[in-house]
Amino acid sequence: MPDWLATLLISLVKAVLVVLGLLTTFAYMTLVERRLLGRMQLRPGPNRVGPMGLLQPAADAIKSIFKEDLNVTLADKLVYTLAPIVAIGMALTAFGGLPAGPAGSLFGENPWVYNLDAGILALLALTSMGVYGIFLGGWASGSKYPILGGLRSSAQMISYELGMGLSILGLLMLVGTTSFNNTFNSDGTLRALGFVGWQAENGWLILFQALGFALFLISSFAETNRTPFDLPEAEQEIVAGYLTEYSAIKWALFQMAEYVNMITASAVMATLFFGGWKGPQFLNGLIPGISDWPLVWLIAKIAFFLFLFIWVRATLPRLRYDQLMRFGWKLVLPLALANTVMTAAFLAFRGQGGLWFLSILSFAALAALLVMSDRVRVLWNQPTVRREGDVRLGGGD
Amino acid sequence: MLLVALGIGIVAVIASAILGPKRRGSRTKLMAYESGNDPEGGVGTGQRFPVHFYLVAMLFIIFDIETAFFYPLAVAYQKLVPFAFFEAITFVLLLLVGYVYILKKKVLEWA
Numbered sequence: 198m199p200d201w202l203a204t205l206l207i208s209l210v211k212a213v214l215v216v217l218g219l220l221t222t223f224a225y226m227t228l229v230e231r232r233l234l235g236r237m238q239l240r241p242g243p244n245r246v247g248p249m250g251l252l253q254p255a256a257d258a259i260k261s262i263f264k265e266d267l268n269v270t271l272a273d274k275l276v277y278t279l280a281p282i283v284a285i286g287m288a289l290t291a292f293g294g295l296p297a298g299p300a301g302s303l304f305g306e307n308p309w310v311y312n313l314d315a316g317i318l319a320l321l322a323l324t325s326m327g328v329y330g331i332f333l334g335g336w337a338s339g340s341k342y343p344i345l346g347g348l349r350s351s352a353q354m355i356s357y358e359l360g361m362g363l364s365i366l367g368l369l370m371l372v373g374t375t376s377f378n379n380t381f382n383s384d385g386t387l388r389a390l391g392f393v394g395w396q397a398e399n400g401w402l403i404l405f406q407a408l409g410f411a412l413f414l415i416s417s418f419a420e421t422n423r424t425p426f427d428l429p430e431a432e433q434e435i436v437a438g439y440l441t442e443y444s445a446i447k448w449a450l451f452q453m454a455e456y457v458n459m460i461t462a463s464a465v466m467a468t469l470f471f472g473g474w475k476g477p478q479f480l481n482g483l484i485p486g487i488s489d490w491p492l493v494w495l496i497a498k499i500a501f502f503l504f505l506f507i508w509v510r511a512t513l514p515r516l517r518y519d520q521l522m523r524f525g526w527k528l529v530l531p532l533a534l535a536n537t538v539m540t541a542a543f544l545a546f547r548g549q550g551g552l553w554f555l556s557i558l559s560f561a562a563l564a565a566l567l568v569m570s571d572r573v574r575v576l577w578n579q580p581t582v583r584r585e586g587d588v589r590l591g592g593g594d
Numbered sequence: 595m596l597l598v599a600l601g602i603g604i605v606a607v608i609a610s611a612i613l614g615p616k617r618r619g620s621r622t623k624l625m626a627y628e629s630g631n632d633p634e635g636g637v638g639t640g641q642r643f644p645v646h647f648y649l650v651a652m653l654f655i656i657f658d659i660e661t662a663f664f665y666p667l668a669v670a671y672q673k674l675v676p677f678a679f680f681e682a683i684t685f686v687l688l689l690l691v692g693y694v695y696i697l698k699k700k701v702l703e704w705a
Contacts, residue, residue, distance in 0.1 A: 208595075212597075215595070261610075262606070262609055262610050264614055264615075265614050266614050278607060281603065283603075285606075355650070355651065356654065359661065362661040375669060446607060526653075526702045527697070544671060545679035
């Protein structure tokens with residue numbers, strides 16, 4: 198077997214494994230979400246299908262495959278069918294670049310499907326391709342509510358993508374690379390520390406970029422269309438948004454894409470801000486080598502963020518659309534820029550040493566923001582006063 | 595990875611098309627959703643949308659290009675300081691002028 202064929206086969210096997218793993222996680226994620234939401238509202242979640250409801254995801258999957266696949270009369274057949282495929286394809290692909298361990302730790306293979314020097318850029322590009330799936334799905338349905346939902350969704354996702362892209366600039370400045378792993382020259386010498394390597398040496402980036410992390414967290418909630426930003430599929434407001442005309446497996450594929458995006462966002466936050474697959478170093482004093490346990494740390498961190506997603510869903514009410522856009526454009530965007538400028542100024546005038554100062558600066562900014570949040574809310578959230586004679590730009594939506 | 599991921603979607607759709615019931619839907623069943631009324635508006639009926647969506651997309655392109663310019667600067671930043679800092683500040687200030695302009699024009703007010 199030639200070398201390239203072996204490489205190809207191995208990455209194919211890994212891709213299949215990752216995809217199957219993600220789909221299983223998605224299936225059980227729905228169950229865990231329903232059970233947890235139940236717990237939070239003092240009721241049991243699904244508990245009839247199998248012990249503790251463990252077969253509920255299987256039942257759901259089988260049901261959605263055997264349901265009738267409707268094609269609404271006015272729908273654009275081709276795009277209507279392709280949109281969910283695009284959505285799920287992009288969502289699944291985005292996960293493959295994230296490392297789950299050091300090179301060669303997966304039975305002698307690398308624990309990632311593809312490794313790019315521009316890992317973060319590829320990830321952002323792939324997640325934003327998801328917008329196409331959602332908007333085209335809404336448009337191709339040939340009905341009013343899906344179009345409204347699709348428009349709202351695409352406007353929301355591209356707005357928060359800006360916040361997302363800008364809030365990681367501080368990280369890029371600190372780390373000086375866009376790749377998740379350390380990169381090596383052909384002779385095996387270290388070329389650049391990746392995100393995981395940098396954090397293993399200097400400490401988790403959340404310590405130095407608390408404000409950036411807060412903005413990234415908010416943006417990723419909005420990117421994945423989760424509450425409090427799940428306007429595109431606001432059931433009580435515009436039926437189900439872009440999902441209204443979808444039934445059977447196509448609907449399930451959109452749901453799948455949303456949850457896979459959630460998992461990816463969690464993994465990205467874990468990798469960028471919380472040290473990736475490396476555990477806290479000080480624990481090595483208690484149990485030697487615990488910070489290098491393969492996969493355990495990454496999965497624990499992902500699980501934590503997924504829990505956060507569910508917790509927030511059970512806690513916060515949805516934003517109105519104008520509040521959502523105002524929040525994205527007038528708060529997240531300038532603050533992300535301010536965070537970038539703050540980091541840039543620090544790096545320019547204090548050099549490499551004294552990272553703790555940046556840490557204090559960042560936490561102080563975050564704390565100031567939280568303390569002032571009531572004031573900020575009043576400032577940014579006041580209803581638009583429309584005086585007589587003001588030109589009205591648009592009819593809202 | 596992309597092939598496998600897209601393949602999963604295609605397989606799922608085909609499987610559902612094979613396994614699902616294949617009844618011919620009546621006209622009412624295939625009608626667009628409109629709470630039981632005959633649908634009004636939708637694709638090709640000339641329904642109009644707020645220009646806001648267009649504006650947001652336009653601003654997104656502008657600011658996303660800004661972000662794209664920032665990435666290489668951010669990655670190479672530690673090798674270029676402190677000169678790069680003033681370069682970056684100048685660029686940010688120029689964009690802030692535009693940002694303040696759209697704020698004053700109330701483009702971002704969704705009334």
